Amino acid sequence: MSDILEKIKTYKLEDVAKRKAAKPIANVEAEANAAPPTRGFAESLIDAAREGYGLIAEIKKASPSKGLIREDFQPEKLAEAYAEGGATCLSVLTDGPSFQGDDSYLTAARNACTLPALRKDFMYDTYQVAEARALHADCILIIMASVSDTQAQELEEAAIAWGMDVLLEVHDAAELERACLLKSPLMGINNRNLKTFETTLDTTRTLSKLVPADRTIVCESGLNTPDELADMARYGARTFLIGESLMRKDDVAAATRTLLANPPQGGM
Numbered sequence: 001m002s003d004i005l006e007k008i009k010t011y012k013l014e015d016v017a018k019r020k021a022a023k024p025i026a027n028v029e030a031e032a033n034a035a036p037p038t039r040g041f042a043e044s045l046i047d048a049a050r051e052g053y054g055l056i057a058e059i060k061k062a063s064p065s066k067g068l069i070r071e072d073f074q075p076e077k078l079a080e081a082y083a084e085g086g087a088t089c090l091s092v093l094t095d096g097p098s099f100q101g102d103d104s105y106l107t108a109a110r111n112a113c114t115l116p117a118l119r120k121d122f123m124y125d126t127y128q129v130a131e132a133r134a135l136h137a138d139c140i141l142i143i144m145a146s147v148s149d150t151q152a153q154e155l156e157e158a159a160i161a162w163g164m165d166v167l168l169e170v171h172d173a174a175e176l177e178r179a180c181l182l183k184s185p186l187m188g189i190n191n192r193n194l195k196t197f198e199t200t201l202d203t204t205r206t207l208s209k210l211v212p213a214d215r216t217i218v219c220e221s222g223l224n225t226p227d228e229l230a231d232m233a234r235y236g237a238r239t240f241l242i243g244e245s246l247m248r249k250d251d252v253a254a255a256t257r258t259l260l261a262n263p264p265q266g267g268m
């Protein structure tokens with residue numbers, strides 16, 4: 001496992017232990033049961049990719065690789081801008097120490113629009129999955145590099161039991177093979193190497209050939225231009241997770257619209 005993922009895992013497990021002590025699982029489950037129904041994250045993305053592009057637009061204030069990305073950070077306004085610009089889904093960072101995220105950003109962003117939302121965080125414990133639903137999430141992330149096969153399966157089953165979808169994330173062929181043992185149709189290929197932070201679209205170019213036809217590729221990280229999206233579409237990726245390049249724009253709605261403007265004809 002990479003250094004940054006090890007660091008994150010260490011503080012995350014301590015944080016989850018504190019959260020469990022502060023709020024018993026029964027209380028979190030009661031909140032999750034009272035949450036509004038899920039909005040069909042995977043279905044929305046798969047449908048959008050049939051017509052053109054599916055975009056998971058990320059609400060990301062800062063990151064370990066780039067530090068502060070956006071000063072003027074209002075999750076509700078950003079969610080509205082993404083929806084106006086044609087995004088399919090939201091991704092909201094809830095991790096505080098590395099991304100300056102917060103749980104409240106997820107609920108606020110999702111409630112400001114009608115888009116399904118991913119709780120973008122580092123998941124190790126089914127307590128966090130119930131928390132995600134209690135925060136109104138429609139999907140969780142499972143990073144294959146930071147969990148065992150058993151953990152991944154437990155997290156996925158918990159998400160399914162709460163009616164949520166799962167975005168699996170892989171960065172190499174071995175992780176992809178492990179992810180294929182799981183049920184989720186959403187196969188995220190992260191172009192960012194979390195050990196070195198080197199980001200190259202060659203990761204998608206290489207791994208896309210190994211993704212089974214019944215999975216939807218989500219091309220993640222390092223995407224900036226319509227030409228890059230068109231290039232990735234040639235490798236079978238018509239669904240994207242994009243944060244930084246949109247977060248750096250003054251007019252987020254216009255930037256989103258421009259990025260999605262010209263998908264290749266034909267759909268998936």
Ligand SMILES: O=C(O)c1ccccc1NCC(=O)[C@H](O)[C@H](O)COP(=O)(O)O
Nearest residue numbers: 063064065220221222223241242243244
């Ligand atoms: O973004 C980082 O620096 C990072 C570091 C360590 C673990 C995860 C990290 N990013 C999470 C992501 O998956 C990205 O936020 C997401 O794919 C969007 O990427 P980008 O468009 O490059 O902001």
